[in-house]
Amino acid sequence: MNKSLRSLLSVVAVSSLAACSLAPVYQRPELAAPAQLPGDTVAKPASSASAPAVAEVPWKQYFPDARLQGLIRQALDNNRDLRVAVLNVDQLRAAYQIQNADRFPTLNGTVSGSRGPSNASPYPLTTTVTGGVTVAAYELDLFGRVRSLSEAASAQVLASEEARKSAHIGLVASVANQYYALWADRWQLALTEQTLRSREEALKLLQLKFDSGVLNELDLRSAQSLVEAARITRAQAQRQWSQDLNALAVLVGGPVAADRLPPEPQLDVQTLGRSADSQGAAQAVLATLWPDLSELPVGLSSDVLLQRPDIAQAEQQLIAANANIGAARAARFPRISLTGSAGVVSDSLSGLFDDGRNAWTFAPSLSVPLFDAGRGKAGVDAALVKRDIAVAQYDKAVQTAFKEVADALTARRTYAEQAQAQLAQAQTEAARLRLSTLRYETGVASQLDLLDAQRSLFASQQALIASQLARQQAHIGVYRALGGGWVESQEGSQSR
Structure with missing residues (x-):
């Protein structure tokens, strides 16, 4: 026996x-994109071979904030979308084992x-x-039909792993974006609260003047309008804070602990309220809003796009489609x-x-096979068409990746310029308010001129916070677009 x-x-x-x-x-396939990524005047081109690739920069290194790191770790452990991506990998691994078992006798x-x-x-x-x-x-398996099907299943497993990496990178970037959005919300809320207090105090003085008969009703009503406008803005800021906090809770997969929220703005209440020191307040917004993220190397070859998981995923799907051609051809043989x-x-x-x-x-x-009414040939034709579709999808993935990188680099450069110009405008509006206050106190300017200067300064300070947030998120966009966020530690270990 x-x-x-x-x-x-x-x-x-x-x-x-x-x-x-x-x-x-x-x-x-050759990359369906220009040979070089677009330049960026903000950062120095990474011309040296020793410059690390963005995909190799660990997220713990790029996001040094301990609060943000805790949120990212919580999201990686609890986020449902990432969990589904991990389970999809396990499912396809099991499917590969089933398919690969056909290569051996049972x-x-x-x-x-x-x-x-x-x-x-x-x-x-x-x-x-x-x-x-x-x-x-x-x-x-004399003609490789079973082996081709096994290779196709293996490529699908690798594609699912790349999809998991994409979900990982997207989650890290989304948590960081939401974290800084909450930080900006706190600044907007603090600015609005202090502006409201300042306007309420000014309204009390104007009400006394109106009761004494030294102020006309038009000036009083204009001041009241500014107070109500500040209350409207405060309600909007509170709503935005609550909505952004709820969005962060969904990303991290549970309640957000108070010690992981962005810190409270450190501003002198009285300084922000006094018009004479508004220029200093605008400068404080730039200096203490949040820590700047590091610049990333640019000017690289478009080959760096191959490090993006979505590109690797599209390539694995192309490999699977290529292997299916072999299975379809072998099906026509004995x-x-x-x-x-x-x-x-x-x-x-x-x-x-x-x-x-x-x-x-x-x-x-x-x-x-003697006669199958063209079924075998149609199977080969269908496999060839699916391969061509996979090639087109790969090219599209490359072109989309190039566009995202180009847009991210442009956004980083232009938002930096916009934030700088917004700071200059806030400082100019602060100086204008100081001069308007002096002119009003000496009787040269009217109350309406003073109120208009106050309104303009408040709007420019709000825009300054928004532009700083956009600049910070543009840096995150570059990091994400170039495939950063997958590596967890400097030793290069990957998170689960």
Whole structure:
């Protein structure tokens, strides 16, 4: 029995190793994008070979804020979208194992028995018991059909892993964006609160002047309008804070602890309220809003796009489509299947393994397609079209990635310029308010001129905070667009 079983398995193994492949030789398409990424005047080009790739910059290094790091870690542990991406990888790995198992014979241990009358007179009852190992309908993969299907399934697993990386990178960037949005919300709320207090105090003085008959009603109503406008802005800021906090809770997969929220703005309440010091307040917004993120190397070859997981995912899907062509071509060739068994047979179950006789069967079968009404050729044509679709999707992924990188670099440069100009405008409005206050106190300017200067300064300070947030998020956009955020530590270990 052992000799027969070894012979059967040897035939199967040799046939499997001798399988050829009808799949086309895979070649990576050329990048459907310009050879160089767009330049950036904010950062120095990364011309030296020692400059690290953005994809190799760990997120813990790029985001040094301990609060933000805690939020990112919480999101990586609890975010549902990322969990689904991880489970998709596990599902496709299991599917690959199932598909790859077809490359090897399935061995089953069986024991069967039968009892019935004999075919010869006087037709006595006989018992036959058989036990051993069977191989059922194992396909000899002479033309690589099964192997091509296994390679396609393997590529799908790799594509799902790249999709998980994309989800990881997107989650890290989204948490960082939401964190700084909350930080900006706190600044906007603090600015609005202090502006409201300042305007309420000014309104009290104007009300006294109006009651004394030294102020006309028009000036009083204008001041009241400014107070109500500040209340409207405060309500908007509170709503924005609450909505952004809820969005962050969804990203991190649970409640956000108070010690992981952005710090409270450190501004002198009275300084912000006094018009004479408004220029200093505007400067404080720039200096203490949040820590700047580091510049990233630019001016790189477009080959750096290959480090993006979405590009790698599209390439793996292309590899899978290429392998499916081989499976479709092999389906048009003859198939040889083997069914066999090796074991012992006895007249009784109790004597099966004591005095049983060796028994074996070997039943190969050959299936040759003669006429299928063009089904096989259509299968090959469909596989070729799917491969062409995968090539087009790969090209689109490259072009989309190039656009995202170009847009991110442009946004980083222009938002930096915008934030600088916004700061200059806030400082100019602060100086204008100071001069308007002096002119009003000396009787040269009217109350309406003073109120207009106050309104303009408040608007410019709000715009300054918004532009600083946009600049910070533009830096995050560059980091994300160039594939950063996947590596967790400086040692290059990857998070789960």
